[in-house]
Amino acid sequence: MADADPGLNWAARRRQQARAIQRRSAAHAAAGTTDMAPAPFVNRAGTYTDPVRFAAERRQLFGGDIPLVAGLSRDMPNPGDRLLFDETGVPIVILRGKDGVARAFLNMCTHRGARLAIDCTPSARLTCPFHAWTFDLAGNLIGLPGARGFEGFAKADLGLVPVPCSEWQGLIFVQPRAGATPVAIEDHLGEFAPELAQLELGRAEPVKAGEMRAASNWKFALDTYGESYHFATLHASTIGQTHFNDMCVYDRFGPHHRVSFPDKGALALASQPEADWPEVDYGGVHYLFPNTVLFIGSIEPGKGFTQIFRLFPGKSPGEMVTKFAVYAPTGVQSDQHRAECEFAFDATAQVVSTEDYVIAANGWANMAAADPMTPVIFGANEIALSNVHRAIADRIGLSLD
Numbered sequence: 001m002a003d004a005d006p007g008l009n010w011a012a013r014r015r016q017q018a019r020a021i022q023r024r025s026a027a028h029a030a031a032g033t034t035d036m037a038p039a040p041f042v043n044r045a046g047t048y049t050d051p052v053r054f055a056a057e058r059r060q061l062f063g064g065d066i067p068l069v070a071g072l073s074r075d076m077p078n079p080g081d082r083l084l085f086d087e088t089g090v091p092i093v094i095l096r097g098k099d100g101v102a103r104a105f106l107n108m109c110t111h112r113g114a115r116l117a118i119d120c121t122p123s124a125r126l127t128c129p130f131h132a133w134t135f136d137l138a139g140n141l142i143g144l145p146g147a148r149g150f151e152g153f154a155k156a157d158l159g160l161v162p163v164p165c166s167e168w169q170g171l172i173f174v175q176p177r178a179g180a181t182p183v184a185i186e187d188h189l190g191e192f193a194p195e196l197a198q199l200e201l202g203r204a205e206p207v208k209a210g211e212m213r214a215a216s217n218w219k220f221a222l223d224t225y226g227e228s229y230h231f232a233t234l235h236a237s238t239i240g241q242t243h244f245n246d247m248c249v250y251d252r253f254g255p256h257h258r259v260s261f262p263d264k265g266a267l268a269l270a271s272q273p274e275a276d277w278p279e280v281d282y283g284g285v286h287y288l289f290p291n292t293v294l295f296i297g298s299i300e301p302g303k304g305f306t307q308i309f310r311l312f313p314g315k316s317p318g319e320m321v322t323k324f325a326v327y328a329p330t331g332v333q334s335d336q337h338r339a340e341c342e343f344a345f346d347a348t349a350q351v352v353s354t355e356d357y358v359i360a361a362n363g364w365a366n367m368a369a370a371d372p373m374t375p376v377i378f379g380a381n382e383i384a385l386s387n388v389h390r391a392i393a394d395r396i397g398l399s400l401d
Contacts, residue, residue: 010198014282017198022269022280024249025262030270035250040379041386043400046372047393048217048364054317056396061290062088062313064164064177066395067188069292069310070094072327073170073202076102080122080137083172087312087323090176092163093117093126097137104165104174105139110158126160135160170201188289192253195286199296204306204327207341211323212353216360218291218313218320219392220367224356225285225293225309226384228261234355238347250383255289255391259384287384289391296329297344304329305341307348318364324349 028034047053062068070085076096084107085092091107093116107116114130125142127134134143139160144150164175166183173183186193214221224230232245242263249260260283269277281304286294293309310323326345332338367374378386393400 008197010200013194013198015279018280018282019277021249021260021282021284022266022277023274025247025260025266026269026277028247028249029244029262029264029266034247034381035383036380037378037383037386038380040377041382041389043376043378043386043389044372045367045370045374045376047376047389047400048220049317049368050372051317053396053398054217054313056398057392058088058313060396061392062176064090064175064179066290067164067166067173067175067183067185068290069288069308070104070165070172070174071325072204072206072308073102073167073172074205074327075172075325076120078122080124082117082120082122084117084120085174085176087310087321088176090163091115092174092176094165094172094174095126095137095139102165102167102172103137103139104163105160106163106178108161109133110141110160116160133158169197170199170204171196189256190254192256192288195253195256195258196288196294198282199286199294199306200329201306201327203330205331207305207326207328207332207338208345209323209325210345210349211321212349212357213319213321214353214357214361215318216320216357216364217317217367218311219389220360220364221320221322221357222291222293222311222388223385224352224360226257226259226287226388227382229379229381230359231261234359235351238351246381248381248384249284252387255388255395257287257384257387258284259287260284287388289388290395299337299340299344303333303337303340305344307344318368322352324352 071083076083079096079098081096083094092104093107094102094104096102109116109128111133114128116126116128125134125136132145136142141155141158161178162180164179164181164183166173166185168185173185228248229246231240243261247262251258281298283296291311295307298304306327306329308325312321314320326341328341
């Protein structure tokens with residue numbers, strides 16, 4: 001497995017970043033301000049409903065050109081472990097080899113196309129349920145019943161079809177298409193790379209996972225992760241109690257970003273010398289273009305959780321699914337810690353599915369019934385949303401006008 005570089009002091013970097021965010025949060029709390037774009041941005045309903053744009057997104061964002069997060073290293077830590085990645089419509093199986101390397105292949109027997117893996121049960125080989133062709137963890141064909149019927153074919157030419165796959169700093173990426181070219185992760189991440197590397201995701205232990213669906217465009221659902229303008233209204237009984245409404249600390253890294261939402265304790269810091277401020281754990285919402293949100297949260301000082309949301313479009317503009325998982329950042333410390341991480345999963349899933357995604361579904365239905373040119377207004381205070389939509393439009397080559 002690929003872990004963070006032991007020669008780098010990521011913990012010290014996280015402390016520095018946490019203090020810098022804390023400093024900006026206190027300033028915003030004292031002034032009643034927030035990070036903002038230079039001006040509001042006018043989007044259009046058609047951005048969410050247009051089938052031509054939707055097809056371009058499926059093709060350009062989820063069709064194999066861009067690395068997508070398939071999971072974390074400790075989702076499959078041991079030889080023989082596997083992950084399934086079907087969300088883009090290309091069936092992929094990711095296998096941990098005997099050499100510890102994660103490799104991805106089309107989840108398809110090279111005999112007559114049958115699906116090989118139907119679940120994530122570990123195994124030292126894959127055996128086709130149709131005719132028992134058998135493949136090792138490196139994708140090589142090692143078992144060929146009735147070999148006499150396949151004279152003229154070399155086993156070496158009948159291995160599984162590779163898919164670009166790379167493991168980087170605890171994240172497993174695939175590009176959902178056939179091909180053996182390595183994934184150029186750092187090219188994709190650019191200046192965002194150290195912000196993700198410092199999370200040391202190679203140490204994160206999976207605790208609980210599931211999925212959330214909504215009758216909405218995937219981008220409408222994604223929008224709900226990028227602003228706190230709705231906290232006091234939509235989440236009045238949860239995060240609206242503990243965090244400021246319409247306040248954020250925003251940092252952009254190309255098409256990616258980090259956004260932090262100050263809690264109400266930030267106001268008290270403004271009247272205290274910084275030397276008296278408590279040390280806080282690093283946290284925030286990290287958006288990895290085009291579809292992944294990583295939230296680093298804290299249960300109490302020194303004990304946290306990591307949540308990962310991977311949003312995928314469905315078969316039509318009004319369908320989407322979110323693959324959601326929670327992890328213990330440095331491993332589960334105790335039964336209580338596990339229970340706390342599970343509670344964080346359950347509480348978040350409840351809020352997102354019954355509040356955010358209900359709004360997303362209802363809003364998308366309204367947009368689907370509206371003229372495609374109907375304005376959708378992002379305030380300057382919704383800076384993350386406007387930048388995400390611009391980045392998506394740039395990538396697919398379709399204007400937002």
